[in-house]
Amino acid sequence: MKLHENGVYLLNGTEIIEDNQEAAACLAAKTGKTVTAAEAATGTMAYRILKAHNTSGNMEQLQIKFDKLTSHDITFVGIIQTARASGLEKFPVPYVLTNCHNSLCAVGGTINEDDHMFGLSCAKRYGGIYVPPHQAVIHQFAREMLAGGGKMILGSDSHTRYGALGTMAMGEGGPELVKQLLCKTYDIKMPGVVAIYLTGEPMKGVGPQDVALAIIGAVFKNGYVNNKVMEFVGPGVASLSADFRIGVDVMTTETTCLSSIWVTDDKIREFYDIHGRSADYAELKPEKVAYYDGCVEVNLSEIKPMIAMPFHPSNTYTIEEVNANLEDVLAEVEKNALVSLDGAVEYKLRDKIRNGKLYVDQGIIAGCAGGGFENICAAADILNGKSIGPDEFTLSVYPASMPVYMELVKNGAAAKIMETGAIMKTAFCGPCFGAGDTPNNNGFSIRHTTRNFPNREGSKLQNGQIASVALMDARSIAATAANKGYLTPATDLDVEYTGPKYFFDKSIYENRVFDSKGVADPDQELKFGPNIKDWPAMSALTDNLVLKVVSEIHDPVTTTDELIPSGETSSYRSNPLALAEFALSRKDPEYVGRAKEVQKAEKARVNGEKPTEALPELAPVIETIKTKYPDLNRENFGIGSTIFAVKPGDGSAREQAASCQKVLGGWANIANEYATKRYRSNLINWGMLPFLIPEGDLPFANGDYLFVPNVRKAIEDKLTDIEAYVVKDGGLKSFTLKMGDLTDDERTIILKGCLINYYRD
Structure with missing residues (x-):
């Protein structure tokens, strides 16, 4: 794996030329003409697709449909x-x-x-x-x-x-x-594009999750592809089947990239043919000269079976490394858990060592990452004639769709798996987010799924419960199952992979899926259950803001799972008020109560009542602010809560990470950096200010009140530096909040109070 420090030119899809002082002369000699980086940047596949969908006429400021x-x-x-x-x-x-x-x-x-x-x-x-x-x-x-x-x-x-x-x-x-x-x-602004240049071919027993984890481990922590497009090119692509490519591609989300695109060829044409959609195939490849903002060279031949230990997909090792250094690796995971879990529960992994080997409690092959046809067929080949044993270890396999499941039944792979003692289940994403196959307390699960964040497997810190997940490829999970729960890389086994052909039968969909063919029926009544609630009313941004800091999170990264848990909250996602009760419950159980107390004052203000009577502690804060801003009154300031987190928003796209804060009266987040574009966009779309503050000593602490004067005008005037004050001990201490780039629409959404207000108006 090699990460280039500079941009690169890709010539004819096969030759990398580093962007340095010699690049122009080298390109001219090879192409017979002068090529600039700006011109060559239009030669990527990503650029062409974005251009075809851009409605702004400006490729620097995209408006995509x-x-x-x-x-x-x-x-x-x-x-x-x-x-x-x-x-x-x-x-x-x-x-x-x-x-x-x-x-x-x-x-x-x-x-x-x-x-x-x-x-x-x-x-x-x-x-x-x-x-x-x-x-x-x-x-x-x-x-x-x-x-x-x-x-x-x-x-x-x-x-x-x-x-x-x-x-x-x-x-x-x-x-x-x-x-x-x-x-x-x-x-969005035109994103950067990074080439993922593949060479070689995977060794026997290495699967797509192994390749994906190797890439994630190399690029996540340094932000190499953050909010960029990953463009997969190079001669190694041709060595991968369509299913293999799909398995790598789905995991690019864990790098925090914006999107991904691959060169296409006859293997992808065949995928569309098999699915009866030949007309949907298009040949894609970069132009003869294409410029990339960075390049990751990946030699597929050198990748070994990988494992992402708790509690992040980037915490990667080879399985060989883990088995060779069990005590040290597990001790490091336990040490890191003290940070990830805030010491809320005792977390142990070293007690899983039996006779010098790591014993695993559970294996799962499931979902959009693991549940593909080839993954499960390979697992069936490894497990053929084996037993998973009668001890604690269990194995569940979830094909990604009923057509895949039906073909596994027809070709016998499902039977091979079931006769080992493993369980075949229907298409379901639950194992990815804690709604299926939740392990026992202190259980350790290996999964070919997408994420292994804390508690994502369904355990509940607030109840004193903890389990954990490591990510692996289906092949090594099957090898571990064949070894009755002892961690084993698939390359350790001599297996003949049958590689059966896939036959897609869409009759299941024709029989069960409702397809309107794009025809709407305005006479159709919507069916509402009692848990489906409308969004509460949300106020427009006021001229000035009084904010109380109600949570302070200093973890290096805060995931959306920690902002609003997955799993147990899923059933309440149709009910904004009920769902909000779970906000930050795993990270800061006191958050909801603190936010609601502040919200009482804002509700009183909106209703024409005195906010200081609803929240008496606010009275001296207002009096202190009035020593410098005497015109402050109930009509020109709003009262809300805010949280500080170092780098919030890694992981899921779920908007509820932001909307729950808004429902509880949140007006802003303050961060050193936002982990993903999508979390920052969620804040904006719910009318919350995505403030930034430089790393270093914070001027405020949890429980402090902040005053942001003239904040509405600052947004209207497109200011990037916004003056604010800590209101404490009868005085005002000035500091600066930063505001990153906002489009004109985003500013208007914030001013209106949320996206709903923006469109309603």
Whole structure:
């Protein structure tokens, strides 16, 4: 693995030329003409696709319209409710509503199934496509039925990645899909493009998750591809099957890149042929000369079976390294857990060492990353004739769609897996976010899924419970299962991989999926369950703001799982007020109560009452502010809460990480940096100020009051430095808040108070 320090030119798709003083002469000698970086940057596949979808006429400031949209049952209710409140009449582009997250209805009575029936009625009323529970996970259905060469798809799930099929796809928070539903655009600056240059071919037993984890481990911590497009090129691509490429591609989300795109060839053409969509194939490759802002060279031949230890996909080792240094590696994970878990529970891994080997409690092969046909067939070959044993170790396999499952039944792979004692289950994303196969307390699970954040497997710190997940490829999970739970890389086993051909049968979809063919039925009544609630009213930004800091998080990175938990909250995502009760519950259990106390004062102000009577501690704060700003009155200032986090927003696209704060009266986040564009966009779309403050000593602490004068005018005037004060001990201490780039629409959304207000007005 090599990361170039400079940009590179790619010549004829096969030769890398470093961007240095000799580059121009070298290019001129090879091409017979002078080529500048700016000209060559238009030769990437990403540039051409973005240009074809840009409506602004300016390739520096993009306004993108997507070809198709997709959401699952954790997100589509809130999206459609927001769009309805903003004037939605018809889905303007194909919009697929899948039901692969809240598939189980054991939690919350019939709450989840109510959401499903709401989705079906919306597909009928507005002209969409509805995929019932257990039929397909969101991204597999998109691969099978939506992707197309040169197209763009926007999804409300962070792993919306179909680049291997020639489709540039992006995962964003729900409000960005609302904009598309209302015929608006996705507005971003032209992103940088980084070449992922592949050579060689994977050794026997190495799978797509191994390649993905190797790349994630190399680029996540240094931010090498952050908010950029990863463009997969080089001769090594041809050595990978379509399924293999898909398995690598879906994990690019964990690098924090914006999107991905791959060269396409006959293997991708065959994928479309197999799925009966030959016309959707398009040959994609860079121009003869293309310029990239960076380059990661990956020698596929040198990648070994990998493992991402808790609690992040970038915490990578080779399985060989872990087995050779068990005590040291596990001790390091335990040490890091003290930070990740804030010491809330005792976390142990070294007690998993048995006779010098690491014993694993559970294996899972599932979802958009692990549940592909080739992964499961390879696992079946490894497990053929074996037993997983009668001890603690269990193995569950979730094919990514019913068509995949049906073919596994037909070719015998499912039977090979089941006769070992493993369990075959239906298409479901639950193991990725804590709604399926939750391990026992202190259990250790190896999973070919997408993430291994703290508690994402379903354990609850607030109840004193902890389990953890390591990410691995399906092949090494199967090898571990064949070894009855002892960690084993697939390369240790001599296996003959049969590589059966895939035959896609779409009759299941024809029999069960509702497809309106784009025809809306305005007479269709929407079906509302009692848990489906409208968004509460949200105020416009006031002239001045009084903010109380109600949480302070100093972890290097704060995930969206920590801002709003996955798993147990899923059933409440259709109910903004009920969901907000879970905000920061894993990271700061006191947050909700503190935010609600501050919110009492704002509600009183909006109702024409005295905010200081609702929140008496506010009285001396207001008096202190008035010593410098005597004109402050109930009409010209708002009262709200804010949180500080070093780098919030890594992980999921879920908008609720921001909307829950807003529902509880939040007006802003303050951060040294935002982990992803999508989290910052979610804050903006919910009318929250995405403040920045330089690293170093904070001028305030949890519980302090801040005053931001003339904040509305600062946004209107496009200021990047905004004066603020810490109000403490009867005095005002000045400091500066930074504001990053905002589009004109984003400024207006913040001024209006949220996206709903923006469109309603």
